[in-house]
Amino acid sequence: DYLTKPFSMTELIARIRAVLRRIRPGLADDRxxxxxxxxxxxxxxxxRAGKEVHLGPTEFRLLDYFMQHPGRVFxxxxxxxxxxxxxxxxxxxxxxxxxxxxxxxxxxxxxxDPIRTVRSAGYALDLEG
Structure with missing residues (x-):
């Protein structure tokens, strides 16, 4: 694969994951x-709780980011x-x-509600309470 400058880190990570999936599908952490x-x-x-949840592309990326850093306030x-x-x-x-x-x-x-609002700080994924 090849990237031209300037490139974003998200594009680089996506391409690395794509190459890993092609080489060895078991290496890429997709779930x-x-x-x-x-x-x-x-x-x-x-x-969620075994039921399909329909999300738009931006909401999907937002949830994916929260899932990578559970509990952290952004x-x-x-x-x-x-x-x-x-x-x-x-x-x-x-x-x-x-x-x-x-x-x-x-x-x-x-x-x-899995998303916790922290007043004057932001949002976090928090399923404990």
């Missing part, structure tokens, strides 16, 4: 689970850089809209 949420990166599917700016990229200008309040959509999709009856 991540935290609590009752399971995300399958290859199939682009999310399940500010809006950190989420913008990680999910949207540092070379794109998006309002910081856009994160609130997408977190709201993610919450709406993930919150099934009789389940705890």
């Amino acid at each position: 991540v689970g935290h609590g009752d949420i399971v995300i399958d990166r290859v199939a682009h599917r999310v399940k 500010s809006r700016e950190q989420l913008l850089d990680a999910v949207w990229g540092s070379d794109v200008y998006v309002e910081a309040r856009t994160v609130d809209v997408h977190v709201g959509r993610l919450r709406k999709a993930l919150n099934l009856p009789e389940t705890v």
